[in-house]
Amino acid sequence: MxxxxxxxxxxxxxxxxxxxxxxxxxxxxxxxxxxxxxxxxxxxxxxxxxxxxxxxxxxxxxxxxxxxxxxxxxxxxxxxxxxxxxxxxxxxxxxxxxxxxVPDELTPEVAVAAAVPASVALGLMAAADVKAGETVLVEAASGAIGGYLVRLAERQGARVVTTAGNDEADIDHRDPDWRQRVPHGIDVVFESIGGPRAAELTAKLAPYGRILAYGSLSGEFPVYPVTGLIARGLTLIGFGGPDAYGKRVAAGRAEALGLVADGTLTPxxxxxxxxxxxxxxxxxxxxxxxxxxxxxxx
Ligand SMILES: NC(=O)c1ccc[n+]([C@@H]2O[C@H](COP(=O)([O-])OP(=O)(O)OC[C@H]3O[C@@H](n4cnc5c(N)ncnc54)[C@H](OP(=O)(O)O)[C@@H]3O)[C@@H](O)[C@H]2O)c1
Missing domain, CATH: 3.90.180.10 (Medium-chain alcohol dehydrogenases, catalytic domain)
Structure with missing residues (x-):
């Protein structure tokens, strides 16, 4: 072969x-x-x-x-x-x-574009416990997981703020100072970019806000000083790994494909x-x- x-x-x-x-x-x-x-x-x-x-x-x-x-x-x-x-x-x-x-109505291209990233997005949404009316920051919304997160958070009734490397997102993350432009009062950050400056986002979180750290698109993992989390009772969730969230993600692949088949998600x-x-x-x-x-x- x-x-x-x-x-x-x-x-x-x-x-x-x-x-x-x-x-x-x-x-x-x-x-x-x-x-x-x-x-x-x-x-x-x-x-x-x-x-x-x-x-x-x-x-x-x-x-x-x-x-x-x-x-x-x-x-x-x-x-x-x-x-x-x-x-x-x-x-x-x-x-x-x-x-x-794979449901009969999906092509192989669509199935492969959905199964893994959409199930990761479902797992992230469940771990973050996003509620209607909350404000959610989705980093790299132009990517596969980011795109599904936007749709799922909106479906949940959340207000979504996006970053991407283009002019269509709310914030252009090609600007190294983009985190300064994030509004205050964010309840959930889906954090995939990482790097030392990720910690700047803790200042933008509402009391009891949650950070879901799940990627290192910048090539570096994020670093969060615990002192920055204590004052407002923030929660940092490291999402990934085959033994923890990985099992939940794998179990969500059929649901992810079903949401594509019924038109809820569009790869x-x-x-x-x-x-x-x-x-x-x-x-x-x-x-x-x-x-x-x-x-x-x-
Ligand atoms: N924890 C887990 O369980 C898990 C599972 C799967 C994947 N992941 C992680 O999730 C992240 C996203 O994966 P994906 O499959 O959605 O990726 P993807 O579809 O390939 O999209 C990646 C996006 O990242 C953006 N990007 C690339 N380099 C960047 C940088 N240096 N700074 C900011 N943005 C950058 C690009 O957007 P622009 O061109 O618009 O900037 C691109 O659209 C990755 O870090 C991956 O490792 C985690």
């Missing part, structure tokens, strides 16, 4: 197309012929070495496709979306332990590329010129 293999860490050219033997599935895993593969931002950080790389070999984590083989005979021939925490998704065939059935696809052009897809994601999900087509 054709697959994209990572050769060390560095620029997009460390991703190379090769012929590889098809994987075999272990107990409980599904073997899937891929139709669409997602390219989330964190994979560019894994590839570059900015965040610790996973095991060497076939790259990629998120795919949608048709089940070739599974313990459950009933799902053979059906479309699923898979999450492979140990890699292997940038390939014509993937073996994965985490999978979710945005930026561009599709042939699998062989995975390096070009990474260039596109890193360029930050698009809005929505970049998808590879095997």
């Amino acid at each position: 054709r697959a994209v293999v990572q050769h060390g860490t560095g620029g997009p050219d460390v991703l190379r197309v090769e012929d590889r033997p098809e994987p075999t599935r272990g107990p409980g895993e599904v073997l899937v012929r891929t139709e669409a593969v997602g390219v989330p931002f964190y994979e560019t950080q894994l590839r570059s070495g900015l965040i610790p790389a996973g095991p060497p070999g076939v790259f990629g984590h998120e795919a949608a496709g048709i089940v070739l083989d599974a313990d459950d005979l009933d799902i053979r021939g059906k479309r699923v979306v898979t999450m492979s925490y140990t890699g292997g998704a940038y390939a014509e065939v993937v073996a994965a332990s985490h999978y979710t059935l 945005v696809i930026d561009r599709t590329y042939p699998l062989a052009d995975a390096a070009a897809a990474h260039v596109r994601v890193e360029s930050r010129e698009g809005v929505g999900k970049v998808v590879l087509i095997p």
Whole structure:
């Protein structure tokens, strides 16, 4: 099969197309012929070495496709979306332990654009316990998770303030001083940019405000002085990890796909590329010129 293999860490050219033997599935895993593969931002950080790389070999984590083989005979021939925490998704065939059935009305591109980021957004909303009438700050609202957070928070009756690297958001986060322009009285911050200046947002929070720290788009994790949290009873929630919120997120993938199927959530696809052009897809994601999900087509 054709697959994209990572050769060390560095620029997009460390991703190379090769012929590889098809994987075999272990107990409980599904073997899937891929139709669409997602390219989330964190994979560019894994590839570059900015965040610790996973095991060497076939790259990629998120795919949608048709089940070739599974313990459950009933799902053979059906479309699923898979999450492979140990890699292997940038390939014509993937073996994965985490999978979710895709509703008939969704294309593989839409399924892969929704399953992981929309389930992360659902998990974040639940962890933040956003209530009607609260004010919510969504950072990087132009990204996949950010876009779903905006929709879910609005549906909850919250007032939403957005940041993005364009003129359409309430605040343009390309300005290094953007946090100074955030209004006071924010109840919930969905914090994905990180870096040392993230702590400036604590001054903008209402009493009992919550910070959901879940990403490091800037390349650095946020740092919060505890003294800044005490005075107004703020709560800092670190969201992620396979043993905590990761389980809740995985359980939410079917709900996420259902919300797309019923029209509540609308995935945005930026561009599709042939699998062989995975390096070009990474260039596109890193360029930050698009809005929505970049998808590879095997
Ligand atoms: N904790 C968890 O469970 C979990 C799970 C999945 C992902 N994540 C994290 O969630 C974050 C968002 O993921 P995603 O899949 O939604 O990403 P995505 O769809 O690829 O979008 C990323 C967005 O980030 C913005 N961005 C990129 N570099 C930035 C920078 N230096 N400063 C500010 N904004 C920047 C870009 O927006 P502009 O071009 O408009 O600036 C882009 O639209 C990532 O940090 C990822 O690692 C966390």
